[in-house]
Amino acid sequence: MFAKLIQYWNVFYDRRQDFDAFFMKEFVPRIDETGLLKITGSWHVASGESPNFIVEGTSASLEEVETLVMSADFSQLRHSLFHLVSDYSTKLMAPTGNVPPRPVEVEHGFKFTQHFNVNAADYYAYTAFVRNEHLPKMGQFGMDMVGGWYVAVGGTPYVVAEGRADDLTTIGEMLESQEFQMLTLKLLSMVSNYGCKILVPSGHVNQ
Amino acid sequence: MTVKFIQFFDILPGQTEEFRNFAHKNYIPAINDTGLLRMIGSWYVAAGEGPYCIFESVSDSVNNINKLLQLDEFSKLNHLLHFLVTNYKTKILAPTGLVDTKIPEGRNFRFNHHYNIRYDRYEEYLRFVKEEHIPTIEKLGITVIGASYAAIGPGPHMVTEGACSSVKQILEALGSEEYKSLISRMLAMVSDFGSKILVPTGLI
Numbered sequence: 001m002f003a004k005l006i007q008y009w010n011v012f013y014d015r016r017q018d019f020d021a022f023f024m025k026e027f028v029p030r031i032d033e034t035g036l037l038k039i040t041g042s043w044h045v046a047s048g049e050s051p052n053f054i055v056e057g058t059s060a061s062l063e064e065v066e067t068l069v070m071s072a073d074f075s076q077l078r079h080s081l082f083h084l085v086s087d088y089s090t091k092l093m094a095p096t097g098n099v100p101p102r103p104v105e106v107e108h109g110f111k112f113t114q115h116f117n118v119n120a121a122d123y124y125a126y127t128a129f130v131r132n133e134h135l136p137k138m139g140q141f142g143m144d145m146v147g148g149w150y151v152a153v154g155g156t157p158y159v160v161a162e163g164r165a166d167d168l169t170t171i172g173e174m175l176e177s178q179e180f181q182m183l184t185l186k187l188l189s190m191v192s193n194y195g196c197k198i199l200v201p202s203g204h205v206n207q
Numbered sequence: 208m209t210v211k212f213i214q215f216f217d218i219l220p221g222q223t224e225e226f227r228n229f230a231h232k233n234y235i236p237a238i239n240d241t242g243l244l245r246m247i248g249s250w251y252v253a254a255g256e257g258p259y260c261i262f263e264s265v266s267d268s269v270n271n272i273n274k275l276l277q278l279d280e281f282s283k284l285n286h287l288l289h290f291l292v293t294n295y296k297t298k299i300l301a302p303t304g305l306v307d308t309k310i311p312e313g314r315n316f317r318f319n320h321h322y323n324i325r326y327d328r329y330e331e332y333l334r335f336v337k338e339e340h341i342p343t344i345e346k347l348g349i350t351v352i353g354a355s356y357a358a359i360g361p362g363p364h365m366v367t368e369g370a371c372s373s374v375k376q377i378l379e380a381l382g383s384e385e386y387k388s389l390i391s392r393m394l395a396m397v398s399d400f401g402s403k404i405l406v407p408t409g410l411i
Contacts, residue, residue: 013395044390046381047254047318049401052394110382112254122220168382172375175253175406176316184251188259189220195256198404200382 002101003062004093004149005037005069008051009085019084023204027077031057036068041107042205048197051087055205058103062152065092091154098130098148099162107206109164111199112143112171115157116191126190130161137183138163141174157193171198209308211300211355212244212272214262216292226291230410234284238264243275247310249410250317253374255403258294265310269358272299298360305336306354311370317405318349318369318377322397323362332396336367343389344369347380363399377404 011019028039037057045052059065068074069090082088095101118126130148138145147162165171174180188194201207218226235246248263266272275281289295302308324332341351349369357364371377380386394400 010394011391013391016391044387046378046386047402047404049256050394050399052390052400168378169375172373172378175374175404178409180253181251181406181408184259185218185223188217193257194217194259196252196254198254198378198381200387202387203384 001061001094002103003059003065003152004147005057005059005065006091006093006154007055007057007088008090009053009081009088010051011053011085015084020204022080022084027081028205030073030077031068034068034071034073036064036071038105039205040104042202043111043199044202046198046200048195051089053085053202054199056107062092062094089155092152093149093154093160094152096148096150096159098127099135099145102146107164107201109144109166110168110171110201112163112165112174112196113199114161114163114187114194114196116159116187116194117157118159118191122190129186129190134161134183134187137179138174141177141180142170143174157195159191168198168200208268208302209265209310210267210269210272210302210358211298211353212264212266212275213298213300213360214264214295215258215297216260216288216295217258218260219291219293222291227410229287229291234288235411237280237284238275241275241278241280243271243278246411248317248405249408250405251408253404253406255401258296260292260408261405269299269301296361299358300353300355300366301358303354303356303365305333306341306351306367308355309350309352309370311350311352314407315370315372316374316377316407317403318371318380319403319405320365320367320369320393320400321363321402322365322393322400324365325396325398328396335392335396340367340389340393343385344380347383347386348376349380363401365397374404374406 037059039057041056043054135145143163146164149160151158238246244264244266246264250261252259344351349371352370353368355366
């Protein structure tokens with residue numbers, strides 16, 4: 001089953017040049033070389049909660065990600081990373097099945113992600129809402145809905161809906177619209193701990 | 208001194224219309240009629256963490272807010288409000304003095320930063336806010352309308368408020384290298400950093 005590993009951190013400001021060099025010359029290539037995970041994007045959180053730097057990697061299976069994170073090579077990379085960043089955390093995510101995964105070599109555009117917990121009693125209503133209303137409406141706003149994920153390992157909220165836009169104007173127009181407000185209010189009747197983030201490329205992996 | 212009273216909440220499932228009617232016809236006019244507080248904004252969080260709805264009110268003093276909180280009328284109104292909302296919490300925000308508080312006229316959108324200051328970097332933070340943070344945000348087209356601390360209420364304790372005529376303009380600023388660099392620098396001086404884009408609900 002296709003899986004995604006998300007790593008979050010804040011870069012120490014006075015080490016940012018060392019971080020850039022380490023991240024580009026060691027962290028990304030050495031993870032990619034394992035063949036277990038492909039780093040597809042790195043993002044700056046333009047709006048939402050920190051940590052402020054997000055790295056996204058995809059893999060053919062949860063097992064491959066687990067093999068990677070248990071390896072001595074990854075431990076060594078992470079140890080080096082910890083000299084350059086703070087507030088490190090990870091999430092291992094698997095598809096919910098609502099959106100077929102579409103693996104990419106390298107990410108592009110901008111992301112708008114919504115995260116929440118589904119109220120247990122509303123699960124079937126939520127599933128119908130996502131398929132019949134949420135995904136089609138987000139498409140009408142110009143968002144390409146590229147992922148529906150649950151957190152297999154990591155902190156809650158445990159569901160992430162991931163949309164991509166070619167430009168920030170598309171996201172801005174959506175956020176200003178009354179239709180988006182109504183759609184979100186309907187989603188909120190079935191979920192808790194709702195939040196969302198706008199991600200822009202950090203410039204390291206994807207431009 | 209202008210102080211703000213901020214109310215955060217989520218509307219209960221199935222109560223959206225009821226809430227809008229109650230807020231528009233009863234809650235907002237009754238609060239304004241007390242003369243102690245003026246409700247100036249009703250927002251939804253378009254980007255950032257919940258709760259999803261925010262009421263923003265201003266008063267001339269913390270004392271006026273305290274008087275309001277003790278009014279029977281306010282207790283009754285809030286009792287009714289609690290039939291329609293959940294995750295309710297409040298904050299009283301007082302100005303830090305770093306920015307003159309402004310109340311924008313007409314339809315506007317907000318972009319707020321919230322964080323705690325690392326007190327071992329406090330002097331550096333003050334210089335940074337005056338010399339870099341506020342000028343850069345304004346240069347990017349967002350008017351800084353307030354810098355406040357949570358006098359009462361949950362953290363994060365510092366809030367910097369910006370206003371703009373469109374979300375598109377806010378996002379243009381957020382997509383710039385200048386903004387990314389500014390936030391990287393800021394993160395060296397603060398913790399628990401986050402931001403919110405607020406869009407008017409149309410109730411006020």
